[in-house]
Amino acid sequence: MIEVNQTTENNYLLITVEGEADASSSIELDKQIREAMDSDAKSILVDCTNLNYISSAGLGVFMSYIGEVNDKAITFIIFGLSEKVAKVFSILGLDQLLTIKNTKEDAQAEINGL
Amino acid sequence: MGYSFNIPCSKNKLRMMRKFVTDVLHEHHVSDIETNMMVLAVDEVCANIIIHGHPTERDDFVKININFTNDGIWFEIVDKGAAFDIMSYNEPVLDELIKNKNKGGVGIMLVKKIMDKIEFSSTSRSNTLKLYKQVTFES
Numbered sequence: 001m002i003e004v005n006q007t008t009e010n011n012y013l014l015i016t017v018e019g020e021a022d023a024s025s026s027i028e029l030d031k032q033i034r035e036a037m038d039s040d041a042k043s044i045l046v047d048c049t050n051l052n053y054i055s056s057a058g059l060g061v062f063m064s065y066i067g068e069v070n071d072k073a074i075t076f077i078i079f080g081l082s083e084k085v086a087k088v089f090s091i092l093g094l095d096q097l098l099t100i101k102n103t104k105e106d107a108q109a110e111i112n113g114l
Numbered sequence: 115m116g117y118s119f120n121i122p123c124s125k126n127k128l129r130m131m132r133k134f135v136t137d138v139l140h141e142h143h144v145s146d147i148e149t150n151m152m153v154l155a156v157d158e159v160c161a162n163i164i165i166h167g168h169p170t171e172r173d174d175f176v177k178i179n180i181n182f183t184n185d186g187i188w189f190e191i192v193d194k195g196a197a198f199d200i201m202s203y204n205e206p207v208l209d210e211l212i213k214n215k216n217k218g219g220v221g222i223m224l225v226k227k228i229m230d231k232i233e234f235s236s237t238s239r240s241n242t243l244k245l246y247k248q249v250t251f252e253s
Contacts, residue, residue, distance in 0.1 A: 001129065022132075023161035024125035030217065053132070053150070055157050056221035064217045084150040091227050092208060092220055 001025060004032040012043035012075075012111055018050040021058030030061045037068060042075065043111045047104065049080035054088050066097055075099075079107040120175040121160060123168040123195075131178065132157055138180055139187070143252040152187065152247050155228040158221035159191050159200075159243055167195025167241075186230070186248040197236040200225065200243065 002025035003018045013036050021029050036044050062078070069076040079101040081089065089095045101107040117138045121131045132153050139149040160176050168174050179190040205226070206219045226232065231246035 020129065020132075022125075022128055022157065023165065024128060026217075053153075055154060055161065056224055057161070057218065059220055060211075060217040063212055063220070064215045066212050067215055084147050087147060087151070088154060088224075091224055097212070 002028050004028050006032060006036060008041075010108075012045050012108075013039060013041035014045050014047060016047045016050075020053040021051060021061070022053065022055045023057045026055075026057035026061050029058060030064075033061060033065060037065065037072075037074070042073075044074060044076045045104070045107050045111075046076070046078045047080050048078055048082075048085065051081070051085055054085050059088065059092070059094060062098055063094060075111055077101055077107040077110055079104055117180040119178045121164075121178065123164045123174045123176060125161065125164055128157055128161060128164070131160055135178070135180065135189075142182060142187075144187075144249055145252060148247075148249060151228045152189070155225045155245060155247075156189050156191065158225050159245070162198060162200075162221060163191070163193045163195060167193055167198060185250075186246055189245040189247075191243045191245070192240055194240050197241045199234045199236070201232060201234050 001019045002021055005016045007014050015032055015036055017029060019025070065076065077099045080103065081100060086095070089098070089100065099110070101110060119131060119134045121127050135153045135156055136149055139152060156178065163176050174194060177192040181188045200222050203222055205223055208220070211219045225245070228247070229245045230248050233244040235242050
């Protein structure tokens with residue numbers, strides 16, 4: 001069970017992910033990120049504060065956009081990971097390949113070049 | 115002490131399995147972080163079996179047994195679908211998956227990183243995957 005929503009805030013697009021990103025639900029996460037990538041937004045923030053679980057299917061969604069984010073020079077930042085979800089990102093070193101910040105304020109500061 | 119659970123072969127039933135494993139491990143005072151890691155490993159194995167091993171037989175079950183030892187936990191996952199030996203599976207390279215924009219392929223890598231022992235056996239009737247994780251039980 002997952003709920004993914006998009007809103008435009010200030011100078012970025014915000015994607016909010018709630019629930020569990022597993023083999024059954026990650027397709028919804030993929031759909032929303034695809035939409036955001038196609039929207040011409042130069043900055044995309046992903047709020048994972050209420051993401052309680054992620055499996056390889058969810059990691060795979062984030063992984064699959066690493067190349068496109070670099071090619072299009074999009075600022076793509078994930079923030080608000082709980083300790084247990086953050087650990088899953090770090091098992092394979094994906095925390096080094098994606099931009100992950102602790103809080104929304106940290107993510108905003110990154111976009112604004114502070 | 116042993117615990118057992120049957121999961122119907124459907125991806126949207128994986129949540130039930132995760133809740134079962136989480137509850138059992140919490141009952142034995144395993145920390146949240148370690149519990150999540152083991153739940154993830156079992157989830158990856160079950161998702162693989164459901165997606166790749168049982169293409170047509172929706173009525174089948176995957177059976178999970180959990181047994182505690184003094185210094186760790188054994189998970190036994192039994193199914194009757196097409197055998198998939200994760201021990202002889204050639205893992206993809208992460209950089210290649212990223213370059214090719216793959217959305218899958220890292221599940222088995224996670225299982226191998228998380229678990230301390232992995233054993234696979236298969237007969238004409240069923241496949242059994244055993245996963246062991248060393249655990250320091252909180253008292």
